[in-house]
Amino acid sequence: MTADLSLLLPLAVLWPMLLASLSLLPGWGPRMVTLLPLGPLPGLAAAVITPRDTPVALPGILLDGGLELTGTGALFLGGAALLWFWAGVYAAFYLRHDGRPTSFALFWNLVLAGNLGVFIAADIISFYVFFALVSLLAYPLVIHDRKPASMRAGTVYLVLAVLGEVAILVGLMLASYGAGGASGSRRCAPP
Numbered sequence: 001m002t003a004d005l006s007l008l009l010p011l012a013v014l015w016p017m018l019l020a021s022l023s024l025l026p027g028w029g030p031r032m033v034t035l036l037p038l039g040p041l042p043g044l045a046a047a048v049i050t051p052r053d054t055p056v057a058l059p060g061i062l063l064d065g066g067l068e069l070t071g072t073g074a075l076f077l078g079g080a081a082l083l084w085f086w087a088g089v090y091a092a093f094y095l096r097h098d099g100r101p102t103s104f105a106l107f108w109n110l111v112l113a114g115n116l117g118v119f120i121a122a123d124i125i126s127f128y129v130f131f132a133l134v135s136l137l138a139y140p141l142v143i144h145d146r147k148p149a150s151m152r153a154g155t156v157y158l159v160l161a162v163l164g165e166v167a168i169l170v171g172l173m174l175a176s177y178g179a180g181g182a183s184g185s186r187r188c189a190p191p
Contacts, residue, residue: 008046009056009067012077013117013130015042020109029102032109033095036088039109040081043116047078055122068122077119084112100144107140124172131168135161 016039023032046069055068069077091108095101114133121127139161143154 005050006054006056008042008050009069009120010058012043012046012081012120013067013113015039016109016113016116020106020113023102023105023109029105032105033098033101034092036092036105036108037085039088039112040084040116043077044081044085046120047074047081050074058126063125065126066122067117067120067126069120073119077116080115080119084115103140104144107137110137111141124176128168128172132165135164 019032019035019039023029050069052069052071052074055066057066058064088108091104095104098104111134114130114135114137117130118127118134121130139154139158142157143150
């Protein structure tokens, strides 16, 4: 039973990615906006019923990365999933007459997957990939309406996102080096 429940962790990320993929199918894109509230539901379920501190290995994915739900991660995962649910309800109502529902649904679900994945990443590489999904793929959401103010905000957002990416990457590399990780090999250091 525990193994079955821990499968909710990959589903929390894969389900929004599937919804994003479905938005690319002909005829499905405009309809996907109405399904936005469904995206975070596996993440919400995982936060509530998945056993804590049970790692889920992902062999062959992200350098054999994994997912794990800690007590703190469950709190953040549940809170984020709940916020994304209500944001999806609002967006489905607000965007019902939008001219670009397909692109909104695509990027909304990809950013959702990254946001939920950050809270359940069990290793540095998984965390960084999920963080990159959140930070870089949110840009199309910022500029969605293509108004001049949105485009200016998008430029500022992109600059800050790239700076944040660089800071996170440098911090992770320093932490890995300090811990003697793969990127912190001390074989080349002078004696």
